Amino acid sequence: MAAADESRAMIEAFCKWCQEQSCEMSRVRIEQTSSGLGLLAAQDIKAGEIGLSVPIDALLTVAAAAKTEIGQTVLSSAAARNRGVSAQALMYIVMLDGWHNPASRWHSYLRLIPATHNDPLWWTDSERQERLAGTQLFHEAARHMAQLRDVYDSLFPALSQQLPSVFPAERYTFQAFLWARSSLSSRCFSNKQLSTWLHSDGHELPELPALETEEKSLVNDCPAALCPLLDITNHNPDVEVHVGLVRSAGTIHLGISATSAVATGCEFFNNYGSCRTNLQLLLAHGFAVPKNSADTLPVKIRSDDSTRPELQRKALELAGLNTAEVHELSLSDLLPVKLLALLRILCMSLDCLDMYYVKEGAALLQKLQSPVPVEYCDRCEMQVLSTLEGQLLNQKSRIRPADLSAASAPERHAAVYRAGQLEIISEALKEIQRRRKHFCGENGLLEESEEEEGAEVDPEEEEPEEEEGWPRPAGVKRPRYGVEYAMWCYVKRLKVLRDGMLVSLCCSCSSFPSCFVKSAS
Numbered sequence: 001m002a003a004a005d006e007s008r009a010m011i012e013a014f015c016k017w018c019q020e021q022s023c024e025m026s027r028v029r030i031e032q033t034s035s036g037l038g039l040l041a042a043q044d045i046k047a048g049e050i051g052l053s054v055p056i057d058a059l060l061t062v063a064a065a066a067k068t069e070i071g072q073t074v075l076s077s078a079a080a081r082n083r084g085v086s087a088q089a090l091m092y093i094v095m096l097d098g099w100h101n102p103a104s105r106w107h108s109y110l111r112l113i114p115a116t117h118n119d120p121l122w123w124t125d126s127e128r129q130e131r132l133a134g135t136q137l138f139h140e141a142a143r144h145m146a147q148l149r150d151v152y153d154s155l156f157p158a159l160s161q162q163l164p165s166v167f168p169a170e171r172y173t174f175q176a177f178l179w180a181r182s183s184l185s186s187r188c189f190s191n192k193q194l195s196t197w198l199h200s201d202g203h204e205l206p207e208l209p210a211l212e213t214e215e216k217s218l219v220n221d222c223p224a225a226l227c228p229l230l231d232i233t234n235h236n237p238d239v240e241v242h243v244g245l246v247r248s249a250g251t252i253h254l255g256i257s258a259t260s261a262v263a264t265g266c267e268f269f270n271n272y273g274s275c276r277t278n279l280q281l282l283l284a285h286g287f288a289v290p291k292n293s294a295d296t297l298p299v300k301i302r303s304d305d306s307t308r309p310e311l312q313r314k315a316l317e318l319a320g321l322n323t324a325e326v327h328e329l330s331l332s333d334l335l336p337v338k339l340l341a342l343l344r345i346l347c348m349s350l351d352c353l354d355m356y357y358v359k360e361g362a363a364l365l366q367k368l369q370s371p372v373p374v375e376y377c378d379r380c381e382m383q384v385l386s387t388l389e390g391q392l393l394n395q396k397s398r399i400r401p402a403d404l405s406a407a408s409a410p411e412r413h414a415a416v417y418r419a420g421q422l423e424i425i426s427e428a429l430k431e432i433q434r435r436r437k438h439f440c441g442e443n444g445l446l447e448e449s450e451e452e453e454g455a456e457v458d459p460e461e462e463e464p465e466e467e468e469g470w471p472r473p474a475g476v477k478r479p480r481y482g483v484e485y486a487m488w489c490y491v492k493r494l495k496v497l498r499d500g501m502l503v504s505l506c507c508s509c510s511s512f513p514s515c516f517v518k519s520a521s
């Protein structure tokens with residue numbers, strides 16, 4: 001059978017299944033779209049009208065998975081007795097069984113799910129390196145892969161060895177688990193949606209069936225469920241939708257309505273969450289949205305806690321700040337106040353901290369939201385800005401430029417994600433320049449570029465010929481990163497950066513290089 005005919009036959013089988021389950025789908029039809037399958041309006045759908053709904057009995061929840069024959073076999077297996085069964089693993093096993101087994105309740109639904117996915121867990125190591133190096137998503141993808149490996153190893157190959165006819169080894173492979181994981185992460189609905197009524201019309205609400213099972217041997221690590229049909233809706237960040245429980249022909253359904261009308265022939269979209277960043281979208285769904293306003297850039301300032309002066313510790317505690325905290329920069333919050341406050345404590349002289357700040361007590365964080373006056377500490381604010389600038393430049397240097405015209409969809413989506421990260425860095429750098437200019441102007445200070453012509457902090461910019469304090473033989477370039485760059489920063493009184501980490505901010509210690517060498521080693 002040709003691929004198109006096969007796909008049509010699978011859609012027809014699924015529609016038949018939907019009718020048997022009493023799904024309400026008269027207003028939509030399933031069609032191919034630019035994002036795979038999607039739902040088109042088969043008639044005008046009014047704003048607020050339920051576009052489609054599915055009886056909750058037809059959902060694949062953890063509780064429903066636990067009630068299946070194969071679910072019961074897993075839960076009563078020796079592997080489950082020794083250690084609890086992950087609810088995720090149970091869902092994956094029931095999905096894989098259902099895909100292969102025509103007797104499964106969800107067989108024709110599971111068959112319609114794409115055989116491969118585009119999220120970073122499906123990329124090779126070198127693709128991940130090439131597309132994501134220097135980004136948070138690189139680490140998140142590795143973390144999710146390791147977590148999936150743990151979930152898989154918790155039951156396999158043990159189950160295949162104990163019950164080879166029920167769990168054939170060639171069916172329950174790690175790759176098959178990966179398919180189930182990505183199918184679930186890209187299509188699931190949250191338990192919260194499954195326990196919220198769409199319209200509370202004042203009538204008494206019927207009791208809802210349990211979403212999770214009472215099963216004691218089950219580890220509750222899956223707060224989500226699959227909803228056939230509803231999960232064919234694609235994502236559009238510009239639509240507003242409501243997903244929740246509705247009553248239809250005397251039974252409880254999970255339904256979806258859009259706040260704007262959808263005309264016949266137009267796509268009926270979902271919104272997977274307007275606050276979802278491209279990191280979350282790529283990791284769970286394998287795509288990213290250009291110019292995603294929810295995007296954030298994580299920045300972590302790490303300083304050497306082991307050499308931290310007692311006064312700094314006290315100040316951090318008073319202000320409720322932690323050097324290990326991850327700060328999320330975004331286009332609407334380029335330089336978060338808590339990040340600046342943290343850097344101010346780390347960059348301020350101990351005398352200044354003692355005389356003007358620690359005595360503020362509970363009001364310290366509030367006071368740290370403004371620049372430290374030069375009369376209190378002449379270098380603090382400039383160091384704060386330069387330190388952050390150095391960190392951002394370092395992060396920028398490790399992310400590959402975004403080529404939005406890349407050949408493959410995963411490359412393009414990765415490029416969209418990187419473009420978002422790079423834009424936040426670039427705007428934050430501009431904001432740092434703006435604040436530096438403003439601070440210098442207010443305090444009658446010379447900016448670095450005025451002080452030493454051409455000696456910009458940006459290591460990517462033009463090299464100055466001569467630089468005070470950095471003697472070099474002719475032809476030797478200013479260092480860009482690493483220890484030499486750190487020394488260069490120090491010489492410029494910017495303190496030390498190495499590999500994106502702030503390694504020396506011990507203001508009480510001006511005895512370079514001992515302070516630096518200790519913390520950088």
Ligand SMILES: C[S@@+](CC[C@H](N)C(=O)[O-])C[C@H]1O[C@@H](n2cnc3c(N)ncnc32)[C@H](O)[C@@H]1O
Pocket residue numbers: 035036037038112113114186187231232233234235236284285286287
């Ligand atoms: C819930 S499913 C939607 C149905 C899916 N299109 C299918 O063929 O089964 C989510 C998947 O659809 C695709 N998708 C949904 N919205 C998209 C979008 N705005 N851009 C690109 N792909 C999208 C992604 O592959 C995503 O993982």
